Amino acid sequence: MSRDRPRLSLLEAALLLCIVGIALAVFSPTFVRQVRTNKILEASELLQELNDRTAAYYGTSWDGGYRRCLPPGAGPTPTEPTVEPEDVDFFAPTTEGHETWKALGFQPERAIRYSYRYMLSESGCGLGGDGKDAPITFRAEGDLDGDGVRSRFERQARPNLDGTLQPIGELHVHQRVE
Structure with a gap:
């Protein structure tokens, strides 16, 4: 006893292959672009967070009767950027x-x-306040494809007497996707 299985004709197989090819042609570039955008967004989002946290610290800190404090510089953390995302403990004593x-x-x-x-x-x-204070720079460097060429994102701000940080320009980007 043999069962009759429905089989695809040559025309149906070609049509199916064509539809799959069109779908890949349409969605693959969009997917790749979305992944690349996601990689780039990390830097701008975290630099904004670092700027916001520094502004909050500056506006609320006191030491020895003095206001408007800023801690010393830090980083690079991690020492080298990575191609694949890694968990990094910024608070670790070895950092x-x-x-x-x-x-x-x-x-x-x-x-x-x-x-x-x-x-x-x-x-x-x-x-802060005299307009002569050197800017605070927040920087992110990455090597998204591991070729040794780095992309750099920078945001700057200047301290004010009113306890705020005044942004200097916009986010500066050098070799966004290398």
């Missing part, structure tokens, strides 16, 4: 600048690809 990261409360809740830095020329209290 360069862990005291600063802890003071700012900056600890990404997800695995990261980029290396983060918080840079300023002057730390301490009583900062």
